[in-house]
Amino acid sequence: xxxxxxxxxxxxxxxxxxxxxxxxxxxxxxxxxxxxxxxxxxxxxxxxxxxxxxxxxxxxxxxxxxxxxxxxxxxxxxxxxxxxxxxxxxxxxxxxxxxxxxxxxxxxxxxxxxxxxxxxxxxxxxxxxxxxxxxxxxxxxxxxxxxxxxxxxxxxxxxxxxxxxxxxxxxxxxxxxxxxxxxxxxxxxxxxxxxxxxxxxxxxxxxxxxxxxxxxxxxxxxxxxxxxxxxxxxxxxxxxxxxxxxxxxxxxxxxxxxxxxxxxxxxxxxxxxxxxxxxxxxxxxxxxxxxxxxxxxxxxxxxxxxxxxxxxxxxxxxx
Numbered sequence: 314x315x316x317x318x319x320x321x322x323x324x325x326x327x328x329x330x331x332x333x334x335x336x337x338x339x340x341x342x343x344x345x346x347x348x349x350x351x352x353x354x355x356x357x358x359x360x361x362x363x364x365x366x367x368x369x370x371x372x373x374x375x376x377x378x379x380x381x382x383x384x385x386x387x388x389x390x391x392x393x394x395x396x397x398x399x400x401x402x403x404x405x406x407x408x409x410x411x412x413x414x415x416x417x418x419x420x421x422x423x424x425x426x427x428x429x430x431x432x433x434x435x436x437x438x439x440x441x442x443x444x445x446x447x448x449x450x451x452x453x454x455x456x457x458x459x460x461x462x463x464x465x466x467x468x469x470x471x472x473x474x475x476x477x478x479x480x481x482x483x484x485x486x487x488x489x490x491x492x493x494x495x496x497x498x499x500x501x502x503x504x505x506x507x508x509x510x511x512x513x514x515x516x517x518x519x520x521x522x523x524x525x526x527x528x529x530x531x532x533x534x535x536x537x538x539x540x541x542x543x544x545x546x547x548x549x550x551x552x553x554x555x556x557x558x559x560x561x562x563x564x565x566x567x568x569x570x571x572x573x574x575x576x577x578x579x580x581x582x583x584x585x586x587x588x589x590x591x592x593x594x595x596x597x598x599x600x601x602x603x604x605x606x607x608x609x610x611x612x613x614x615x616x617x618x619x620x621x622x623x624x625x626x627x628x629x630x631x632x
Contacts, residue, residue, distance in 0.1 A: 319372040319406055319425035319442055323449035326369045327477045330362075337362040339487075345463045348477040353485030354457050362481075363490025367392075369479055370451045370491060372425045374402035377494050380520065386544050386619045387522045387626055392493045399517040399549075403498035404505065405439050413452065418462035420454035424479070430469045435505065445471040451491065455482040455530050483533030489526050492537035496521045496545040496598050500565065503597045507561045513553040515606060519598065521545035524626045531586075535578030539625040542567040542577060543618040545598035552606045559612065562603065566615025570595035574618065576625050 330350055331341050338357040341350050352358045352366050360379060367377040375396035382388050396402045410433045411422035427433065427450075429443040448470050452458060457480055458466075467476060481488035496519030505511060522544045524536035551558065567573050570592045572580055584590035600615035 318444060318447070319374075319401065319428050320447040320449050322373040323369050323406070323425045324447045324475075324477065326365065326373050327449055327479065330365055330369070330479070337365065345460055345467075346476070347463050347467070349457055350477065350479040351457060352479055352481035352487040354455065354480055354482060358481065358485050358487035360486060360490065363487035366451065366479055366481055366487045366491045367394075367494035369449060370407045370424050370494070371396070371402040372406040374398040374406070375497075377490075379523070383520075383522065386617060387622050387628055389522050389524065389626065391520050391522050392490055392496075393518070393520045394494050394497050395516075395518040396497065397516045399497060399501055399514050400439070400511050401442075403501045403517075404435060404511070405442070407495060407498045408435070408502055409453065410435065413458075413462055413466060415459065415461040415465050418454075418456070418459045420452035420458070420462070420480075422450050422452055422466075424449050424451040426450035426466075426470075426476075429474070432469065438505070438511065445474055447475050447477075449477045449479070452478055452480045453483060453488060453492070454480055455484070483530045483537060484527045486526055489533065489537060490523065493521050493523055493540050496541050496547050499541055499545075499596055500547040500549060500598050500601050503565050504561070506593065507564055509557065509561055510553070513551050513557070514549060515552055516550040517547065519545055519547040521598070522622065525628075531581075532578065535576060535581065536625055538577035539622060541598055542573075542595060543599050543625075544622050546600045546602070546617075547598040548602045548604065550604045550606055555605055555608050555610055555612075558603045558605060562601075562612050562614045564594070565597060565601045567595050567597040567599055568616055569597070574621070576621065578625070
């Protein structure tokens, strides 16, 4: 299957979202020659909207579904992601590597628009797939983008590019799902940082508990990150020598960080809300399992922290 063009794939999904807006409980509007899809800022959104938003973020190269709870972790459903194109879906598209910051707006930008813009260092190691005709971005924000933010985004794209932006706050059903669907992505980004050859990663699945929607975005960021750091399990099918896995395996999951065992909200507050001041080793799934297609051996690293999850989710109270 050709991966060209990621933004073309995502545009098909945004067209479906627009056509199904009423059923999805979302809204759309045209602003500054840009299609804005509201998945939960001024709209209700919902579970189906969240699953579609996550698929848009992955350029349609991964399946995202809601599966039953793992009662050992928390009595909430889980978000399950599977992909046979993990690098394109997760690193070239889903990773929230673009900070959108203007005088009157801030959002974390993800989606295949990043592969069209190629501003981030990571794209020095990734193929060029986009032709600049279309761009689809996903913004994690509590407000819809302002004219200055759209102008800044458009400045990084060809003048004739057709731009679509999908927006959802973390503290919404759709935004909640979109973030928790990043279990595989966090594992791949960590492996890239550890210089594991990306071409050796063949397929991946990830599952993480879906927290209750938080009362505000700050608490939403805390809960969704805890879900991955302390509750996610990622399985990766790779093809390499076993030594390539065992050399880095213990450094992949979140327990490789000295900050492991503290809620993300407490760490985030201590850093004055600066993601970049946090230990980057923490941003990983709780458990990562490698299955080596070359040798038939499997390797498991990491640990879950169910009590921390229940506390973070506000589920320790007796009922």
